[in-house]
Amino acid sequence: MEYVIEMLNIRKVFGTFVANDNITLQVKKGEIHALLGENGAGKSTLMNVLFGLYQPDGGEIRVKGNPVRITDPNVANDLGIGMVHQHFMLVDTFTVTENIILGSEPTRVGTIDMKRAEREVRELSERYGLAVDPTAKIADISVGMQQRVEILKTLYRGADILIFDEPTAVLTPQEIRELMQIMRTLVREGKSIILITHKLKEIMEVCDRVTVIRRGKGIATLNVAETNPNELAALMVGREVQFTTAKKPAEPGKPVLEIKDLVVKDARGIKAVNGLNLTVHAGEIVGIAGVDGNGQTELIEAITGLIKAESGTIRLNGRDITNLPPRKIIEAGVGHIPQDRHKHGLVLDFPIGENMVLQTYYQPPYSKRGLLNFQAIYEKARQLIREFDVRTPDEYTKARALSGGNQQKAIIGREVDRDPDLLIAAQPTRGLDVGAIEFIHKRLIEQRDRGKAVLLVSFELDEVMNVSDRIAVIYEGNIVAIVDPKETTEQELGLLMAGSKRKEAGVS
């Protein structure tokens, strides 16, 4: 069988750190080839080498049998290689079409021929089943839609080898299913795909072969048909991994969070949360399941005081905290692991140590008479770094320099350590590898077992089903059903999330 891509003994060094240590990856024509590895294993680096963003320090690349030197993305484009990046490479203020044609714009007398471009984009999207509105602004469309734009960008340039770097991390289950479908279509059309993902289920579902790397080294390449998730996980992490975190039954206590008839408007003035009712008790994890954009963000921001509630009440331990300033709410006992860790979770230019006291810096022992007590701050930081296994050179390192997983661990450490009565965790494991996910789930359950209330918002049905004690399904700003994870199925949840069936009972 002929390989379309051969990366032979690729080596990439950053300073003294070997990110890719003689990795070999061979992709056959028409296959979906998975690239699997822990956070920081070197997957993105390898793909960036293939796409011409990095120059390898050793090894050889062959495309369709010919040795090539890919000096920049233009060369990759010319070789038919397209990449859908882990962090989207889209210009927010541009339309879908503008993003797609950027760099190879059709023109008429020096002017961009926008009509023709839109027509071409529409044709392309129809051909591959990638429904997008060519004239919509990127900032206005959903993440799943944005990803389709990324795919269209590569197709527009005639790519026949597509690299997907963690495409599903940011997608809802529905969108993931659609993406799988799209990938199958693409392969049928003769394209080859390299897929990076941390979700073993996805690999099992769509991939033909899988290459596992660990700490920059290639470990194995297997036929998916001949392996199973446990083996893959073990290969990747180097030890056995539990997929479902063991937990004892919940012992719910008094209500901690009580939301009554909550109405919250979003930035555009539309009622994103519309008369929502929800109660979370001490000692339980309530998972919010729902398709992105059904009011999850607004719900969290209203609870934490970041946006104003129009009407309704939010009570914490019986006390009305509706529309209090964020600090008062934090002090009342709310912890928050935000969805966007870079934007909301950390001050990336602060040392990791100072990030550990971002909410508590003004309280003793970190502050005395208006002065910071750095000894206490860094003492605390060292303790959290140890307890939560945050991999960082030291506590003075800027948060920016940490990997995503370690940044997330730092945030979780900080929030859990404050011992809040209510912990809100929004997408806490997005983009993390199985090992890290296992760690974080354990911590959430630990909190529950210590008698705290946990509100988990996640688009991962697996996660919601594994971790939650109760699942509240949110649809169009309302809780439309409360279900017991042990008594429901993904299908049922999916239907509820799509708003097709309303369960009147059990809304508490």
Place this chain on the structure above:
Amino acid sequence: GGQGGNNAGGGKDTFSVAMVTDVGGIDDKSFNQSAWEGLQKFGKDNGLEKGRGGYDYLQSSSDTDYATNLNKLVRSDFDLIFGIGYLMGDAVKEVAKQNPKKHFAIVDTVVDEPNVASITFKEHEGSFLVGVVAGLMTKTNKIGFVGGMEIPLIEKFESGFRAGVKAVNPKATVEVQYAGAFDQADKGKAIASSMYASGIDIIYHAAGATGNGVFSEAKDLKKKDPNREIWVIGVDKDQAPEGELKVGGKTYNVTLTSMVKRVDVAVYDTAKRAKEGDFPGGKTIEYGLPENGVGIAPTQDNIPENVLKTVDEWKQKIIKGEVKVPTNRKEYEQFAATIK
């Protein structure tokens, strides 16, 4: 070479004199330049060389430099040191107090120290004369005055000018505008544009580089329509060169005349007196019409004979003390009341 140092000034048998300019520098086409011209002339007439021990100047690049520059000259052992411009008053006072044995002179303001000679000008008298010219020569009976900053010094120009106009042509109005700065040519041009558009045909400016804009506007209008009667009256120096323009091979000049302020004369005189041992320390010397310290510029091509004659009559009246020219708005009001 790097021969700096304090004792380089060496043996001193000749009289040496220097000045500190304000930020305008010695080529500001205004009082700094004029002062330097006076000093140069004095130097040449007395066989001095430029530099230490002869005649020299230092330029200030901001008002914090005044004292430093004055002190530099003190330390270079100049016999007489001029501060040019009213802004330098405080610095001269300070440095003069610290060096009671040295001689200083200040232009445009009064410093009350025994070793400082203060030189002021009766700008109002000169402005009165150009006001007479404007009053007699306006066709529209609308005249403009553009001031730099609204300070007492410029008010002297304004009041004298208005009095001159009033004296010979009570029907004429004088539109007064201040640009708020001496260095905003765009503002000067815009003011001129609005004035000329409203029918004003003569503008007297006392606005430094802001006045460049006035000339620019006048020349552009003249160029467009050479038959239009449009005039600028310059200030401080003879600004005839600024008004020159060519249209279709023919040369025109929009400068009607200028009110000159002979800082050069004053500087020369003071230096001379100091050299001759007659330094007027502690005194204020006012240069007015009798002293030829202010007056109407030598370039008078655009002014008819009869107007010049009237100007001369007024000049004599002022010199004789028959007319007292107002120096501020209040005095002007009183003056205007006597006309009607």
Place this chain on the structure above:
Amino acid sequence: MSVYDVLQTIVPTTIFFAAPLIFTALGGVFSERSGVVNIGLEGLMTIGAFVGIVFNLTFADRFGEWTPWLALLAAMVVGAVFSLLHAVASVTFRADQVVSGVAINFLALGLSLFLVKKMYGKGQTDQIQVGFDKIDVPVLSDIPVIGPLLFSNAYAPSYIAIALAFVSWYVIYKTPFGLRLRAVGEHPMAADTMGIHVAKMRYIAVMISGALGGLGGAVYATIISRDFSHATISGHGFMALAAMIFGKWHPIGAMGAALFFGLAQSLSIVGQTIPFLKNVPTVYLLIAPYALTILALAGFIGRAEAPKAAGTPYIKGKR
């Protein structure tokens, strides 16, 4: 004074005040749209004014009536070359763009005055003899009412400035170059992955800003001050910067903002002649243009979003 008379002074003044600001602000738009903050506009105007005047003085005899036009061209070329310093520092050497811009301002003023002293032996040049004429635009100036207001007694460069705003809009929003320019300023990495040379685009953009800033300075000096000294460009570049931000980094917006500044300035001048304002202390009229701008921004313009990547050097491979 009738309303029409007032307009007749205000409108032409507004336009001539605005023209140098429009050119320069457009330059700023190009530069910042590409992601390079350009606080050096003041310096670029200074260089332009210097070159415009020196060229004019030197070659007026040879080129006659063409001199001012050629002087503008020369100012653009030198401005573009001079701005290369900013480009090299902030694109290639990843300098803090604000710092580099500040350096441009210092260097421009120091260098041009230094050269003036070297060349003329004094701190300011002579007055130029050949400037731009006031023109009446044929046909258009005969239109009743608006003809005399908009098309009489004006300078050709003013119209060019306004036209150039529209040309810039077209270039930035309708051509591949513009699309790439904006992409580089919003998300340079995205542009890079699409095969666009980020550095090259930024160099070009900065040089355009140099050319237009130079042009703005030269227009100012040629039409308004007619000589060059330390005071020729005093704060106009910063006003252009303000116009660019006020106009939300949009060419037409920048032009509108520049015209607004011009209007505010000319109102403050005309205000001194309007009878009922005559007794208002001058200071109110002097600060009116600036206070009006603040009110306008606070009142109805509000927030403006800079191009996202503006101010950050692009380093390949860095997230």
Place this chain on the structure above:
Amino acid sequence: MKSNRLQQFLIPLLAVLLGMIAGSIVMLASGYNPIAGFYALVYGAFGDTYYIGETIRQTTPYILTGLAVAFAFRTGLFNIGVEGQLIVGWLAAVWVGVSFDLPKIIHLPLALLAAALAGALWGLIPGVLKAYLKVHEVIITIMMNYIALHVTNAIIRSVLSDEGFKSKPVKESASLHSDFFDAITHHSTMHYGIFIAVAAAFVMWFLLERTTKGFELRAVGFNQHASQYAGMNVRANIILAMVISGAFAGVAGAMEGLGTFGNISTKAGFTGLGFDGIAVALIGGNNAFGILLSALLFGALKVGALEMPSSAGVPTELVDIIIALIIFFVASSYMIRWLLSRWQKGAE
């Protein structure tokens, strides 16, 4: 870590050196003797106690304007309005200085406080507009500069003056004048303000690095979103940052009003101290200690430059060129770092 520290010092130093070398080339190319030029420059700045006094006097306001710009930078704001804040601070200090008769121990601090408050007020307006309406602080501060200039001139003219263009001298009880410095520096205008400026640098360092409020201000400066999530009041902090920055600038004005000049005159244009403050802050790495050094560098260059025309025939503008080049080299520290690493590699 250690080599980083070293580089932090080395880079500005090398930048200054490269700037001087480039300045020499300019002098050579235009026919001046660079050795004479630099000799004059250094002599004019440090040649004897008088010049040292003048250099320190010039350094004093530079420290404060540098701090003002840096404080804003460190809290995520760009304050181009230091110039205007300085002018109103100057006015307020003089106003208090001439209007009261109080014991020095009350009068002087009161005048300084008035200056700080005036500067703070001038910073408050752009701060509030930024915090509540998201109006870009750069435009507002530029506009506020002009307003400060004209309003101050009008007040001097109509309220404060006896002669129409300048105020009376401030009372002895509000003056920073120092007989001691006067005596040891041969009548330079150096005054006690330098102590205030150095103390202000310490205050800025302490405030930002050691206090709880400083933590908040820096956090908001780096990431408003995360700060808001962490319960900080973003708006209040933006306003506070502008107010403090303005207060530093206002005190810079007091240095001029109570120290160098002892009064205030109508201004034909900006003092330039505020704009130069941007460069001082940036060369000083926006850090309090660095600003002390870069202000001294600026002060020395500016004062030393005055000696260049008379004793070396070099125009003072050359110093602007050198300053610009130094700023370029500081800005392009990446280049210097790259050269250093090259050089280190070569040495290994």
